[in-house]
Amino acid sequence: MTDTADSDGLLEEQPGAVPSARVRGEPVQELPRDLYIPPDALEVFLEAFEGPLDLLLYLIRKQNLNILDVPIAAITRQYMEYVDLMKELRLELAAEYLVMAAVLAEIKSRTLLPRPPAQEDEEEDPRAELVRRLQEYERYKVAGEELDALPRQGRDFFPAAAEAPDVEPQRREPEVDMRELLAALADVMTRAEMFTHHHVQKEALSVRERMTETLARLDAEHFTGFAELLNAEEGRAGVVVSFLALLELIKAAMVEVVQSEPLAPIHIRARG
Amino acid sequence: MAAPPLKHIVEAALLAAGGPLSLDHLQTLFDQNNVPDKAGLRAALAELDKEYEGRGIELKALASGYQIQVRTELAPWLSRLWEEKPQRYSRALLETLAIIAYRQPVTRGEIEEIRGVSVNTNIMRTLQERGWVRSVGHRDVPGRPAMYGTTRQFLDYFNLASLDELPSLLELRDLDDIHPELDLKFPEEADASAATPDAEPRDE
Amino acid sequence: MAAPPLKHIVEAALLAAGGPLSLDHLQTLFDQNNVPDKAGLRAALAELDKEYEGRGIELKALASGYQIQVRTELAPWLSRLWEEKPQRYSRALLETLAIIAYRQPVTRGEIEEIRGVSVNTNIMRTLQERGWVRSVGHRDVPGRPAMYGTTRQFLDYFNLASLDELPSLLELRDLDDIHPELDLKFPEEADASAATPDAEPRDE
Numbered sequence: 001m002t003d004t005a006d007s008d009g010l011l012e013e014q015p016g017a018v019p020s021a022r023v024r025g026e027p028v029q030e031l032p033r034d035l036y037i038p039p040d041a042l043e044v045f046l047e048a049f050e051g052p053l054d055l056l057l058y059l060i061r062k063q064n065l066n067i068l069d070v071p072i073a074a075i076t077r078q079y080m081e082y083v084d085l086m087k088e089l090r091l092e093l094a095a096e097y098l099v100m101a102a103v104l105a106e107i108k109s110r111t112l113l114p115r116p117p118a119q120e121d122e123e124e125d126p127r128a129e130l131v132r133r134l135q136e137y138e139r140y141k142v143a144g145e146e147l148d149a150l151p152r153q154g155r156d157f158f159p160a161a162a163e164a165p166d167v168e169p170q171r172r173e174p175e176v177d178m179r180e181l182l183a184a185l186a187d188v189m190t191r192a193e194m195f196t197h198h199h200v201q202k203e204a205l206s207v208r209e210r211m212t213e214t215l216a217r218l219d220a221e222h223f224t225g226f227a228e229l230l231n232a233e234e235g236r237a238g239v240v241v242s243f244l245a246l247l248e249l250i251k252a253a254m255v256e257v258v259q260s261e262p263l264a265p266i267h268i269r270a271r272g
Numbered sequence: 273m274a275a276p277p278l279k280h281i282v283e284a285a286l287l288a289a290g291g292p293l294s295l296d297h298l299q300t301l302f303d304q305n306n307v308p309d310k311a312g313l314r315a316a317l318a319e320l321d322k323e324y325e326g327r328g329i330e331l332k333a334l335a336s337g338y339q340i341q342v343r344t345e346l347a348p349w350l351s352r353l354w355e356e357k358p359q360r361y362s363r364a365l366l367e368t369l370a371i372i373a374y375r376q377p378v379t380r381g382e383i384e385e386i387r388g389v390s391v392n393t394n395i396m397r398t399l400q401e402r403g404w405v406r407s408v409g410h411r412d413v414p415g416r417p418a419m420y421g422t423t424r425q426f427l428d429y430f431n432l433a434s435l436d437e438l439p440s441l442l443e444l445r446d447l448d449d450i451h452p453e454l455d456l457k458f459p460e461e462a463d464a465s466a467a468t469p470d471a472e473p474r475d476e
Numbered sequence: 477m478a479a480p481p482l483k484h485i486v487e488a489a490l491l492a493a494g495g496p497l498s499l500d501h502l503q504t505l506f507d508q509n510n511v512p513d514k515a516g517l518r519a520a521l522a523e524l525d526k527e528y529e530g531r532g533i534e535l536k537a538l539a540s541g542y543q544i545q546v547r548t549e550l551a552p553w554l555s556r557l558w559e560e561k562p563q564r565y566s567r568a569l570l571e572t573l574a575i576i577a578y579r580q581p582v583t584r585g586e587i588e589e590i591r592g593v594s595v596n597t598n599i600m601r602t603l604q605e606r607g608w609v610r611s612v613g614h615r616d617v618p619g620r621p622a623m624y625g626t627t628r629q630f631l632d633y634f635n636l637a638s639l640d641e642l643p644s645l646l647e648l649r650d651l652d653d654i655h656p657e658l659d660l661k662f663p664e665e666a667d668a669s670a671a672t673p674d675a676e677p678r679d680e
Binding site: 276280281283284285287288289290300301302327328329340342343345346349350352353355 | 480484485487488489491492493494504505506531532533544546547549550553554556557
């Protein structure tokens with residue numbers, strides 16, 4: 001695909017040489033000019049773009065242009081025509097295409113604006129960021145194609161296997177790290193101490209009180225890690241009270257709880 | 273490209289299939305114009321059979337076709353190929369082991385007192401089967417409960433010359449302090465590094 | 477019974493496993509008192525490699541170990557072994573996989589940034605179900621998004637021993653580079669490159 005800088009791209013620009021095409025079974029009578037696309041392949045292509053960068057890259061390549069020398073006005077015009085076409089054909093248009101349209105329009109306006117001579121040296125070419133993104137995307141587009149061409153197990157090479165005689169699988173003993181052992185001991189020691197102190201000093205840890213304290217530690221701007229709210233030094237009873245307080249706060253919708261995916265760390269912030 | 277020798281194609285097919293292939297099935301692998309006859313296939317199979325003499329593999333004719341098999345004599349070396357994934361020891365077992373290591377000689381009752389819960393019989397058995405813990409005598413109290421201690425294998429496993437080399441309880445304090453931090457690790461991370469060997473550097 | 481030659485044990489193990497085995501893994505197959513050292517195993521593997529010359533199979537070093545494979549030249553005869561056609565992967569999946577392979581560890585947001593479109597959840601799931609991609613931790617930014625990397629199975633599947641063997645990426649060039657670059661060229665070269673401006677430093 002990347003190397004399809006075929007010279008006939010420009011020939012298809014000839015007006016009138018565009019026959020009608022079918023898109024999703026519906027004939028398309030008029031195609032926008034300047035679309036360098038084999039019309040019979042329209043249907044395929046419209047669904048084949050992997051996004052705005054892919055489309056832009058296609059437009060650039062189709063005209064034998066260098067990414068580093070993108071004529072932004074021409075490309076923007078073609079891009080818009082494509083977007084309009086897709087809208088017209090009611091192809092589901094991802095929001096990203098519209099965002100890119102805005103970006104192109106912005107770059108175009110910046111290239112048209114006269115720049116004060118003093119700043120000329122310092123100001124970057126407004127296309128620079130787009131060119132960077134296009135190149136970056138192209139590398140991975142090509143890398144994906146090359147990955148596809150690599151020999152593949154089950155298609156190009158096959159692992160050799162022979163039937164094995166019946167054998168009883170052996171059981172392997174679990175591995176233990178010294179640190180695990182120490183962590184276990186530390187745990188049990190803490191717990192043992194907790195049990196012994198438990199009867200001596202019964203701290204009054206009311207849930208209400210802890211709710212207030214917890215709220216004071218949270219703010220609405222930043223998320224606080226769930227674990228940070230539980231202070232292990234307080235022992236089991238303290239942790240339980242903190243946890244109950246947190247549950248009460250959640251129930252009362254006073255805090256917001258976020259977890260990006262199952263098992264991911266939980267983050268909490270106060271509701272603004 | 274010249275076609276490879278028939279016996280190489282047959283060998284490759286049998287090894288790639290991993291299961292028995294009949295002569296009919298082998299014939300279907302070839303282009304219509306180049307299908308070897310059964311006599312030809314049999315001759316190729318006979319050649320392979322001869323090549324495998326004295327090797328670790330052999331050619332077997334089964335009901336459903338021919339198959340390349342690993343010889344039974346090699347079974348002892350294969351038994352460890354499919355070892356079950358090692359289980360992980362429970363927290364309860366590790367705590368019990370730690371208490372025995374630091375407080376030995378210690379009775380089961382004393383372990384239970386420290387842990388605050390009863391100690392499962394399986395745990396004591398697993399620790400003894402592993403060869404890390406043994407009974408070292410009996411406490412001279414009613415019921416004469418067994419006292420447990422750690423073994424030389426325990427020290428070997430943890431790469432210790434003697435019990436003195438166990439981290440001191442003072443170090444344990446520090447560990448206790450950092451422990452809440454350790455718990456902040458993400459489960460996937462901890463799992464990933466423990467379960468998938470991909471994370472480790474390759475030895476090649 | 478005399479122990480069979482090392483190379484026969486190794487061959488039998490590789491064929492019985494039907495997948496790659498590392499030197500470490502091969503060592504675990506032996507009795508504790510009879511573990512061959514890695515040099516010995518490598519020598520045995522080298523012997524096997526030599527034996528397989530000119531045959532239908534070959535020994536390959538992949539990311540997760542050594543594997544006996546049917547030579548690529550024989551693939552045409554083997555493709556008829558299975559009814560199912562090998563799966564084709566979408567461009568979106570291949571591009572996503574390429575970004576993860578070359579940029580790992582990388583978050584989904586970063587993949588989306590490069591591709592300029594959102595990444596379908598199915599693609600990430602497929603890649604993980606195939607065992608090619610896994611979460612390798614979380615980026616330390618708000619939301620703590622998962623970072624992804626490739627696995628050894630990924631390399632195995634594409635017959636690679638390490639990530640270094642992946643084709644090299646296109647070079648990025650600076651906007652400022654265009655004109656000086658052209659100026660340095662001889663007229664013929666300049667013409668040639670003007671005709672095919674996308675002939676970038678790729679060797680195909």
